Amino acid sequence: MPREAEPSLNERQFVLQALQDSIRLDGRELDQYRPLELTFGDQYGVADVTLGKTRVLAKASAELTVPYADRPLDGIFNIATELSPMTSPAFEVNRPTETEVLISRLLEKTVRRSGALDTESLCLVAGQKCWSIRVDVHVLSHDGNLIDAACFAVVAALRHFRKPDTSMEGGVLTVYTPAEREPVPLSWLHSPFCVTWSFFGEEGDIALLDATWMEEQVRSGSCTISLNKHGEICQIAKLGGVPVEAVSLLQCTNVALIKAKDMSSKLDKWLAEDAKRRDKGGLLAELSAENDRVPDI
Amino acid sequence: MTVTTAPEAALGVLPRADGSAKYSHAGYTVTASVNGPIEAQRRDEHPYEAHVDVIVRPAAGVGSTRERHLESILQSSLTQIILVKNFPRSLIQIVLQVEDTPENDYVNTKLVQASLNFAIMPALFQTAVLALLSAGVPMRATATATAVAIVPQDGTKTSVVDPSPRDAEIAQSVHVLAFTSHDELLLAESEGDFTVKEWDDVYETAKQVCCRPVPAKEGMEMVLDDEHTNGPDLRHFLRSTMEQKVASDLHWK
Numbered sequence: 021m022p023r024e025a026e027p028s029l030n031e032r033q034f035v036l037q038a039l040q041d042s043i044r045l046d047g048r049e050l051d052q053y054r055p056l057e058l059t060f061g062d063q064y065g066v067a068d069v070t071l072g073k074t075r076v077l078a079k080a081s082a083e084l085t086v087p088y089a090d091r092p093l094d095g096i097f098n099i100a101t102e103l104s105p106m107t108s109p110a111f112e113v114n115r116p117t118e119t120e121v122l123i124s125r126l127l128e129k130t131v132r133r134s135g136a137l138d139t140e141s142l143c144l145v146a147g148q149k150c151w152s153i154r155v156d157v158h159v160l161s162h163d164g165n166l167i168d169a170a171c172f173a174v175v176a177a178l179r180h181f182r183k184p185d186t187s188m189e190g191g192v193l194t195v196y197t198p199a200e201r202e203p204v205p206l207s208w209l210h211s212p213f214c215v216t217w218s219f220f221g222e223e224g225d226i227a228l229l230d231a232t233w234m235e236e237q238v239r240s241g242s243c244t245i246s247l248n249k250h251g252e253i254c255q256i257a258k259l260g261g262v263p264v265e266a267v268s269l270l271q272c273t274n275v276a277l278i279k280a281k282d283m284s285s286k287l288d289k290w291l292a293e294d295a296k297r298r299d300k301g302g303l304l305a306e307l308s309a310e311n312d313r314v315p316d317i
Numbered sequence: 318m319t320v321t322t323a324p325e326a327a328l329g330v331l332p333r334a335d336g337s338a339k340y341s342h343a344g345y346t347v348t349a350s351v352n353g354p355i356e357a358q359r360r361d362e363h364p365y366e367a368h369v370d371v372i373v374r375p376a377a378g379v380g381s382t383r384e385r386h387l388e389s390i391l392q393s394s395l396t397q398i399i400l401v402k403n404f405p406r407s408l409i410q411i412v413l414q415v416e417d418t419p420e421n422d423y424v425n426t427k428l429v430q431a432s433l434n435f436a437i438m439p440a441l442f443q444t445a446v447l448a449l450l451s452a453g454v455p456m457r458a459t460a461t462a463t464a465v466a467i468v469p470q471d472g473t474k475t476s477v478v479d480p481s482p483r484d485a486e487i488a489q490s491v492h493v494l495a496f497t498s499h500d501e502l503l504l505a506e507s508e509g510d511f512t513v514k515e516w517d518d519v520y521e522t523a524k525q526v527c528c529r530p531v532p533a534k535e536g537m538e539m540v541l542d543d544e545h546t547n548g549p550d551l552r553h554f555l556r557s558t559m560e561q562k563v564a565s566d567l568h569w570k
Contacts, residue, residue, distance in 0.1 A: 061417045062344070066376070068416070073332045077416060081377035104374055106350040106412040108333065113372055113380075156377055158414055160348060161331045198420065 024110040032238050039226050044235070046072075050228040051275055054165075056286065058176055060294045064203065065181030069173040072232065073163035078173035080155045080181035084195065087143060087150040095142020096152040099127045099174060107162045119166070126167050126257060127157070130212045130246040131174055134254035141207035144186055144193055151183060153206065164232040167244055171214035176287055179208055180294065212254045213283045215276035216244045224262035227272060229279065243269065245276040249284035324443075324554050328451040328562045336452020338444050343479040344419025345440035349448035353409030367404035369396045369411070373441065376415045383434060387441065394495060394504045395445060400455040409454060413441050419482055435491040435508060436480055439464045442495055442504070443551070450559060460503050461527040461551035462495035465519045467511060474515070476522050490515070494523035498552065527551050 027035075035045060042050060054072030061068065065080035087094060103111045103120045111117060116124075131137070142151040155177055157170050182203030185196045218231040219241040231239060241261020246254040253273070258264070324342035331337035334350035341347070354367055361368045371392045373384045391413075399409060418437065439462040446460050466480035466488035477484050485491055490509025497503050507516065529550045 061346070063417060063420055066417060075331070077414070079376045079416075100379065102374075102379070104412050104414070105352065105372060105410050106331070106334065106348075106374075106414060109352045109355055109410060154377065156379075158374060160350075160414060161333055163332065 024108055027234055027237050031234065035234060035238050036220060039220050039228070042226075044228065046232070048230075050226075051279075053230045053279065054232075056172070056283070058172070058287070058290045060176075060180055060290075065177050067173045067176035067180060069169050069176065071165055071169040071172075071230065073161055074165060074169050075159075075161040076166065076169040076173045077158045077160055078155055078170070078177035079158070080153065080177040082181075082183040083152045083154070084144075084149060085152040087147065092147035093143050094139040095150040097132055097137055097139055097142070097154075098152070099124070099131060099155045099157065101127060101157040101159075101170065103159050103162075107159045122259070123157075123167055123170055126214065126244055126246070126255075127170060127174060129255045129257075130171055130214055131178075134210070134212050134246070136175070136208065136210055136212055137178060138207040138209055144188070149193060153178075153181075153183070162233060164234075164236045165216055165230050167216050168214045168230065171212070171246070172283060172287070175211050175213065176290070178206060179211065179287070179291060181206055210248045210250070210252070211284055211287065212246050212248045213280045214244055214246045215279050216242060217272045217276075218242045219262055219264055222262070224264040225268070227264075227268060229275070243272065245273055247273075247276060247280050249281045251277050324551070326443075326447055326554070326558045328447060328558065334452075336448050336450070336454070338447035338451050340440060340444040340447055341417070342440055342443070343436075344417065344481070345415070345437055346417035347437075347440050347444040348414045348416055349441075349444040350412050350414075351409065351445075351448040351452040351454060353411075353452065353454060354404040354407035355410065357406060357408035361408060362406045365405050366401040367399070367407040367409050369399060369401065369409050371395065371445070372410070372412045374412065374414045376418060387434075387438065390438070390504070390506065391441060391445060394442070394460075395449070397503060398446075398456045398458050398460055398497060399449065400457055403455055411445050411448065413444060415441075435493050435506065436464050436466075436482065436485050438462065438493045438506070439479075439495070443555075446555070447558065451562070458497040458499050458501075459555060460495050460497045461555060462493065462504065463523050463526045463551065464491065464493045465523055466491045467509075467515055467519065476519055478522065478526055492516070492519045492523070494520065494527070496524060496527040500524075500528050529553065 057070040059068045060066060067078045069076045085096060101120060101124045104113060105111055142153060144150055155174050157174060159166055182205055185201040185204050187194050217227050217229060218235060218239040220226040220239055224241055241264065243258040245256050326338060326340045328338050330339045331350050334352055336351040337349060339348045357368050369392055371388045373387045374380060375384055442462040449456060464479060466477050466484050467474050467490045468477050468484050468488045480488060490507060490511040492507045495504035529552060
């Protein structure tokens with residue numbers, strides 16, 4: 021497949037020179053994100069995130085399967101990222117590039133390893149049947165900062181998703197279809213978000229958030245911090261690149277916390293809007309199969 | 318949950334692809350990107366024509382046999398309408414991303430299924446054609462496609478255009494037909510038990526949906542025979558989408 025056209029020397033120098041004067045090509049502040057938009061699909065578990073021109077679609081799905089032999093009480097949870105030629109003709113199907121591997125690993129550590137989804141709740145019959153939750157991340161358009169957009173999409177898709185309801189009576193497991201019983205949400209513990217800083221210059225002294233594709237091509241280093249709105253850090257990844265002062269890295273984490281809180285409140289707002297849109301006439305409360313908590317008198 | 322009955326399309330949705338389109342109809346939403354003609358890999362190079370590469374990515378799961386089968390069907394039909402002889406040793410890459418499929422509320426779906434999903438084929442085909450038009454790839458004709466299922470209903474068999482997953486499940490046979498803008502049959506795939514007479518009826522129904530003549534400019538004699546129109550007028554839809562896009566592109570004139 022043809023290689024991606026690299027930015028010319030002129031473009032490179034232009035971007036770097038502008039950054040020396042703290043000017044970004046699209047006029048943003050150094051710590052300002054592009055407008056973040058999120059749309060949910062008609063189905064549960066489909067989240068379409070646009071961050072400027074970057075567009076990422078995440079879809080969550082569930083399937084019944086056998087749990088791993090060494091973890092009989094846990095369900096299975098996988099995140100699959102595959103960059104297709106839709107992102108750029110430079111990407112081939114079935115041939116993972118460095119970008120793809122990095123995104124995969126970062127999402128794994130952020131969402132899976134941090135225990136955002138409670139896998140024990142996915143187990144139905146110990147050692148025999150469990151839910152396998154799978155999130156597919158499709159990158160439709162790449163204009164920089166795929167990691168932040170992909171993480172936001174994954175978290176949104178998982179919080180939006182509903183898995184089929186099940187019941188266990190006398191050793192017989194019944195899985196209800198969506199027509200029989202309304203599907204139930206997943207057991208979600210905390211929402212982690214990724215914030216990626218890009219460093220420029222010989223000393224790595226210029227740091228900015230949410231780099232566009234052009235800015236990503238000329239950067240000299242980057243650092244991804246994953247944290248949730250409570251300030252609990254899931255991971256910090258600075259894979260090579262120009263050495264950065266420890267103090268400025270700490271300042272980056274402080275700003276990252278502010279951005280994570282902002283992203284978290286936006287996600288909550290969008291989820292609430294979507295719930296209201298689907299819950300026409302307040303009937304959704306009637307569809308739940310749970311009994312009301314009746315206080316003991 | 319909510320199924321839109323009228324088709325909707327948007328062109329040029331992906332900024333970095335040569336051409337792109339997003340199409341939704343009957344619950345299916347597909348985004349397509351077209352890149353081409355671009356440099357082909359050595360193994361795909363053809364000395365006298367361009368190679369058309371179709372990639373279908375399902376919404377959930379990795380592509381499996383079913384997607385490969387869809388890809389080969391789409392590739393053979395799209396190669397017929399694209400002017401491949403104009404670009405030897407090149408590649409025209411079409412990537413189709415399925416975003417939304419209508420749910421069958423009566424069944425818990427499994428991710429990997431080997432059998433072909435006919436109902437999605439017209440949506441994939443239509444999105445590919447729209448994306449090719451958006452990319453400006455020379456074609457000898459445009460094409461429209463539709464799916465028809467023969468469903469046994471109260472003892473008799475009725476043909477249903479754009480069957481829902483429930484219809485497709487209980488149908489006796491499902492057919493997908495595509496016609497070019499010159500009223501030629503481009504693609505015909507069928508599955509199930511049916512007689513030749515039933516196929517002929519399906520052919521007539523599909524032809525009516527795909528090849529309705531474009532209405533005259535003076536739209537006073539609008540579609541008066543509403544009871545005969547079975548399904549949306551796809552060719553008119555394709556034309557009006559392109560007209561809108563061209564009008565918005567040239568609005569500065």
